[in-house]
Amino acid sequence: MIMRRVLTLFFCFFVSQVLFSEIIEISSMDEISSHITKDSLVVFDIDETLLTTKQTLGGDIWFRKTWESLAKEGYSTEGALAKILPTYMNLQVQTEVKPMELITSALIHKFQSQGITVIGLTARSTELAYTTVAQLRSIEINLDKNPIKLKDLDLSTHFPLKYVEGILFAQSHHKGEILLNLLRDSEHPLEKVIFVDDKIKYVKQLEEVCAANNILFVGFRYGVSDANIQEYDPEVTDLQLKYFKEILSNDAAEQILEARRLIS
Numbered sequence: 494m495i496m497r498r499v500l501t502l503f504f505c506f507f508v509s510q511v512l513f514s515e516i517i518e519i520s521s522m523d524e525i526s527s528h529i530t531k532d533s534l535v536v537f538d539i540d541e542t543l544l545t546t547k548q549t550l551g552g553d554i555w556f557r558k559t560w561e562s563l564a565k566e567g568y569s570t571e572g573a574l575a576k577i578l579p580t581y582m583n584l585q586v587q588t589e590v591k592p593m594e595l596i597t598s599a600l601i602h603k604f605q606s607q608g609i610t611v612i613g614l615t616a617r618s619t620e621l622a623y624t625t626v627a628q629l630r631s632i633e634i635n636l637d638k639n640p641i642k643l644k645d646l647d648l649s650t651h652f653p654l655k656y657v658e659g660i661l662f663a664q665s666h667h668k669g670e671i672l673l674n675l676l677r678d679s680e681h682p683l684e685k686v687i688f689v690d691d692k693i694k695y696v697k698q699l700e701e702v703c704a705a706n707n708i709l710f711v712g713f714r715y716g717v718s719d720a721n722i723q724e725y726d727p728e729v730t731d732l733q734l735k736y737f738k739e740i741l742s743n744d745a746a747e748q749i750l751e752a753r754r755l756i757s
Contacts, residue, residue: 514704516696516712522597522689528711529687535604536672536699537636538690539615539625539660541718543597544590544632548742549725550733551584553691554718558725578618580734585621587738590628593717598633605638610681612636613660614668614688616695622657629660636660641681668695669702685709691718 519525529535537543540553549555556577563573592598604611613636617625629636636659643656655662656675663671668690676683686708688699696712703710729746 513707514700514710516700516714518716519713520716522594522600522715525687525689525713526600529604529609530685531607531609532682532684533609533687534681534683534685535609535611536614536686536688537611538692538695539613539617539629541691542593542689542715543613543634544628545593545718546584547589547591548733548746549721550730551581551588554722554725555730556581558727562727582618582620584737585624590631592632601634608639610639610641611659612641614663614672615660616663616665616668618664619655619662622655622660622662625660626658641675641679643679667698669698669700672699673702673706683708685711687711687713689713689715691715
């Protein structure tokens with residue numbers, strides 16, 4: 494009898510964990526629709542999830558590949574950041590962006606029209622807050638509809654963060670903890686979190702926090718940019734960087750490189 498009770502409790506615990514957490518690999522944003530309900534908080538990463546730069550230079554893939562290259566050269570984390578960030582920040586202010594998928598804007602509008610709260614959660618610096626808002630508006634995405642209402646507009650936490658027009662800027666902090674902290678200081682009822690991000694590590698960060706707080710969680714690892722990572726060409730971005738003030742498209746950079754090869 495005791496053993497049966499133990500097994501029953503274990504089974505119930507196991508089932509509850511399965512019900513509370515799920516991670517799904519997707520290749521189109523439309524795949525999230527069937528998982529969204531009225532009680533969902535829908536959270537989107539920004540870079541390589543909602544938008545990307547029109548050229549490779551200045552985008553998230555360029556940032557990661559440059560970081561990896563500097564690390565191989567022996568740069569510390571701080572040294573690599575000091576070398577990349579000034580250029581990255583300047584490029585973000587100048588560059589145009591495009592949606593990862595044309596369908597995404599319409600999906601977000603649909604969720605918002607149903608009264609569902611949709612927010613952004615990005616590892617970008619708070620210094621890019623209004624640049625990010627402007628970039629999203631340029632592709633017809635406004636995350637300031639049905640906003641999370643804060644109890645205290647001067648949100649005070651043990652680490653710096655900024656929640657601007659529906660976007661939460663986590664910087665280098667744990668995305669799950671940042672989101673939970675915001676929700677604790679809000680009036681938003683929370684039963685279910687839907688999260689979409691191109692990086693699995695961030696999806697797992699939110700899964701970890703939601704599981705610890707008995708919040709139903711469905712995470713999506715969004716793979717649309719995977720092909721762009723495989724096709725990354727540092728020669729193209731090096732050339733684009735040379736013409737920094739007039740950013741070259743990928744096609745223009747490749748044409749210049751091809752012409753160089755022909756005459757060399």
